[in-house]
Every structure is written in C-alpha cells, then in structure tokens.
Amino acid sequence: MTATTDTYRLLRAFAGELARCGMRAACTSPGSRSAPLVLSLAREPGLRCYSHVDERCAGFFALGLAKASRMPVAVACTSGTAAAELLPAVVEAREARVPLLVLTADRPPELRDNGAGQAIDQLGLYGTAAKWFFEVGTHDADEGRLRWMRTLAARAFWTALEGRPGAVHLNFPLREPLVLDEELPEDEDAARPGGAPHLVRRAAPPGGPAAAGALAATLEGAERGVLVAGREERSPDLPAALAGFAAAAGWPLLADPLSGARLGPAAVAHYDALLRHEPFAATREPDVIVRVGDLPVSKPLREWLARRPHVRQVALDPEASWQDPAAVVCESLAVDPAAALAGARPLRPADPAWLATWRDADARAGAAIDGVLADSGLSEPAVAAELGALLPAEATLFVASSMPVRDIETFWPQRPDPPRVLCNRGANGIDGTVSAAFGAAAHGPEPVVLLIGDVALAHDMGGLLAARRLGLALTIVLLDNGGGGIFDFLPVADAPMAREPATGGPAGEDSFTRHIATPTGLDFAAACALYGFEHERAEDRDGFRRALSRALAAGGARMVEVRGDRAENVALHRRVWLEVGRALSR
Numbered sequence: 001m002t003a004t005t006d007t008y009r010l011l012r013a014f015a016g017e018l019a020r021c022g023m024r025a026a027c028t029s030p031g032s033r034s035a036p037l038v039l040s041l042a043r044e045p046g047l048r049c050y051s052h053v054d055e056r057c058a059g060f061f062a063l064g065l066a067k068a069s070r071m072p073v074a075v076a077c078t079s080g081t082a083a084a085e086l087l088p089a090v091v092e093a094r095e096a097r098v099p100l101l102v103l104t105a106d107r108p109p110e111l112r113d114n115g116a117g118q119a120i121d122q123l124g125l126y127g128t129a130a131k132w133f134f135e136v137g138t139h140d141a142d143e144g145r146l147r148w149m150r151t152l153a154a155r156a157f158w159t160a161l162e163g164r165p166g167a168v169h170l171n172f173p174l175r176e177p178l179v180l181d182e183e184l185p186e187d188e189d190a191a192r193p194g195g196a197p198h199l200v201r202r203a204a205p206p207g208g209p210a211a212a213g214a215l216a217a218t219l220e221g222a223e224r225g226v227l228v229a230g231r232e233e234r235s236p237d238l239p240a241a242l243a244g245f246a247a248a249a250g251w252p253l254l255a256d257p258l259s260g261a262r263l264g265p266a267a268v269a270h271y272d273a274l275l276r277h278e279p280f281a282a283t284r285e286p287d288v289i290v291r292v293g294d295l296p297v298s299k300p301l302r303e304w305l306a307r308r309p310h311v312r313q314v315a316l317d318p319e320a321s322w323q324d325p326a327a328v329v330c331e332s333l334a335v336d337p338a339a340a341l342a343g344a345r346p347l348r349p350a351d352p353a354w355l356a357t358w359r360d361a362d363a364r365a366g367a368a369i370d371g372v373l374a375d376s377g378l379s380e381p382a383v384a385a386e387l388g389a390l391l392p393a394e395a396t397l398f399v400a401s402s403m404p405v406r407d408i409e410t411f412w413p414q415r416p417d418p419p420r421v422l423c424n425r426g427a428n429g430i431d432g433t434v435s436a437a438f439g440a441a442a443h444g445p446e447p448v449v450l451l452i453g454d455v456a457l458a459h460d461m462g463g464l465l466a467a468r469r470l471g472l473a474l475t476i477v478l479l480d481n482g483g484g485g486i487f488d489f490l491p492v493a494d495a496p497m498a499r500e501p502a503t504g505g506p507a508g509e510d511s512f513t514r515h516i517a518t519p520t521g522l523d524f525a526a527a528c529a530l531y532g533f534e535h536e537r538a539e540d541r542d543g544f545r546r547a548l549s550r551a552l553a554a555g556g557a558r559m560v561e562v563r564g565d566r567a568e569n570v571a572l573h574r575r576v577w578l579e580v581g582r583a584l585s586r
C-alpha cells in the first residue's frame, strides 16, 4: 500500500468519525493540495458538503450553519492565503462562541519555508482566535494510527462544542501524489460496529435543580428585579423560560430580539427608546438585575446597566462569556439559564406597580413610535417594524451589523411567537454577512430573510454565488441608503476635518463621504441579474409588505430593495426619540 493510500484511509476514518460524533455538514473550497481532505469529506455519506469558491465565504457560511443548527460545521481549504481567508470567521466564532472545525491542507515539512509554491506558515495561523490548534502530521495507516485519527476527530468535535464553543484548527500536511489511481480498499479502519462513535464525551450538565438552587439563593430578598436578555443562540428553551420567569416574578423583561425572548406579558419592547429619556432611566431603580446572554446591543441599556454598580447584577453565564465591560456584575453563575430560570422564583413577586410603570411607558413609547413612522413613509425603522410584524414564526431573520441590528432592537415588537433572529455580533463585523445568512438558510426548509445595508452587501457580494452554486433560497431585504448610515449618527459626521475635500474620488466629495460613509454607487439590480436573484424595489410601506410576502411565498433567491437617505434616517430616529420623550413626560 502506498503512502497516499494510507493518507486516504486515515482521512476516511477522520471524516467518518466526525459524522459519528453528530456532524452533518462541511464546507469545501477548491485547490489541489487539499484534494485528499476535500474528497474524503465529500465521500462521507453522513456529511452534506457545500462547495464555495471563496474561502472567506466558506468560513462565514459554515458559521451561519453552525449558529442555525447549534452543531459544529467543518470547513476545509487548501494551503496558503486560502487558509488566511478563514481568519475573519474564526475570529467571529471565538467572539460569538460558535463551534467550527477548520481543516487546512498544508505542504509537508520538507516543502515549507524554502521557496516551494503556495506555502506559508500555517502553524497556529489563527493565534488566540482558535480554541485549539493541532498539527496533524503524516502517518502510516496502521491500526493504532487509525484509532488515533478517530479519537482526534472526536476530540476536535467536542473541543469546538463544549464549554465556551469556538473554532478548532487542524493543519494537515499532505504529500504528493494527492490522488489515488485505484479504489480505496474496503478494509478494517478501526471503526466501532453499528455506526457507534469511537469515543463518547459526556459532561456534567450545568442545568438541573442545582442551577435553579444557585439562582434562587441570589434572589433572596429581591423585590424589584429586571431581567436583561441579549444574544443567545444555543438554548432553544431559553425564551420561554425568560418570559415565564419575568411574568411570574413581576419583573420587566428587557430582551434584545437576538435573545428570542421579546415575548410574554412582561416584555418591554421599547427599552432602547425609553432609556434614552433621562427622567425615565433615572427613576427606575431595581434592587437586582439578572443578565442572560450577551449584553444587548442598545447603548442606552448598556449605559443604564453601567451606571448601576450599586445594584446587585447577576450574570447567568454557562459559556464563560464574561459580558461585563463596565465591571458591575457581582455574581456570575456558571449555570444553564433556561434550567435555572425555569426552576427558580423570587420568594415574593414584585409589587405589581413595578412592572406596571414599565409596561405603561412601553405602551406610550410604542404609540409615539407608530405615530412618527406612520407619517414618514417607507423608512429603515419602518422596514424593521414591518419585518417584526410580518415574518412568520418559523422564519429566521439574519440581521447585518450596523443600523439593521440596532433598528431591529429598537423597532421590533413584542409578539407571542417571535421568529429567530441571528446576527454576527461576536466581533460586529460587516463582513461575510451574506454567506452567513446562506449558511443559516442551508439548515432547514424554513424561510430565511437577510436584512442588510448597502456597504455590508457590497463587502460580501461574492456570497451571492451560493444562490446559483448551492441552489439555496434566501430573501434579502436591502437597505440602500448610499453608504454607512450609522456614521451619520456619530460625531465624525460633523467633524471639520472630515468635511474637508477628499482626493481620489469625484470632485467636491468630502472626506467623510469618501473615506467613512463610502457609498458604493452600485446598481444592485444588476448584481441580482448576475447572481440569479429576482429583484424588486419597494417604494412605500404597502409595496414593501407586498414584496416581502411575494418573496416569502415564491421562495428562491430574491432581493427586495429599499432606498433611503442617510441624513433623513438620522432625522427620523431623532424625531422618534423626541416623541417618545414627549409621550413619557405627559
């Protein structure tokens, strides 16, 4: 048997073991050095393999699929800059705690650092962004080594998934010849009988009565609590547990839609606008705050929490995410939040007036917001509100960073059956968003809608290729406001030096527009034609509703484009905040 046969036997064992562990999907990208790796994944019947031209897209696609499925996804690539293209997804996986398995093909040691082609230093390439790095080496496929390969696959799978999930990087040196002339022998490859995994890993569950007991102990004596819930993608039972706890305790539930928990009678949907109103923020004084998931995106809520170091703030943090930049948390419980909240209640429910003041303010804010939006036609906030009302419960909304994720938080209603909302919020990048949304769409038959700005779409335009090459359905709602509208909210928009004339662009353009807002000038309808998307423009709210329901009914790859203006968008948001303040002062 040749060394290449041994390589393929080892890789067959590796891919097979990933499937036995429970992995269902892998992403590939083209190359020669990676052929043994990619073909071994492709031949494994337990894995569905998604092919991508661009490794950066592959990485984000795998990330989106891992988020949607809550399972590790493998992504394999060839050597050189191909491997470097996976860094952004690895960084996001670290920050957002998403399980990924990165499998890079490499030159063998004798072809490294000596002028051999397409060879870079791939050892520890992702630095501290990878949870574990391992150089696999080259081996004979004897029985012991086949067994070791299966254990390695299981270890990589479980390391990515357990504790604080993240990306594991395995580097595979591969020698020529890279393909076999003959069929692989159907030999013993040390697999356990009956499709059983070679190794089963079990951890003590962080839930159960102990979790509830730990929370109950911290709640003793609490009278006016607040429950704050941010992005949490891995616990399907959590939204109901949060809503149930808040309703029973009489605590307001401030839930970012990324938590899935903006539901139930205690949910306060408009906390972002409410807490911008200083008299409101200053006069709601809880004696305990329980925090679950990431910190919500809302800056007013983050500041409200930060200004309360004197209040007992308790984090339920089973993945050790340490979400506390203001250093105000006094207790961090490594317990499963769903189990803890389902089993614990404060000794006495809060005085009903406590929740009632929040609910009353929320209702007034909601009416004020509706009033402003009704008068302002189709706007970015109106799109967020419409999506909140129109998307069916089984849909998934993938939101891009920048204003989309903020508008969803501000304008998304409370509803009993909120659709799932996903976002690359670990590192807040605008990169890879189209690919990640396609990855989420690969998980299941339910519709996925991507809400994205023009710059983020231009950044991952190549991700649109998944519509044709993978035949996946996705509805993209594009908010084209002529650049990064978020920057118009920031001091840089008015800074004199940013308003100086810029070089390198059209005459008269200032530095803010050229270098910070970066309007693309693209005709996105033409991009749709190129990548095989149906394109439609919505001009008003009714038109948007119709376009969205057409897109959801038709399936396939579709884009609904909404044009806007950055300055008008800022003015509209300010009008909303003003009117909410007025409604609260009445």
Ligand SMILES: Cc1ncc(C[n+]2csc(CCOP(=O)(O)OP(=O)(O)O)c2C)c(N)n1
Pocket: 400, 401, 402, 403, 404, 428, 429, 430, 431, 452, 453, 454, 455, 456, 457, 481, 483, 484, 485, 486, 487
């Ligand atoms: C990879 C990456 N590069 C740059 C940024 C900085 N950034 C944040 S928001 C933004 C503009 C996004 O514009 P768009 O997608 O049109 O959304 P809008 O601000 O208009 O809502 C940029 C460049 C980032 N977050 N990630």
Ligand SMILES: [Mg+2]
Pocket: 453, 454, 455, 479, 480, 481, 482, 483, 484, 485
């Ligand atoms: Mg924009």
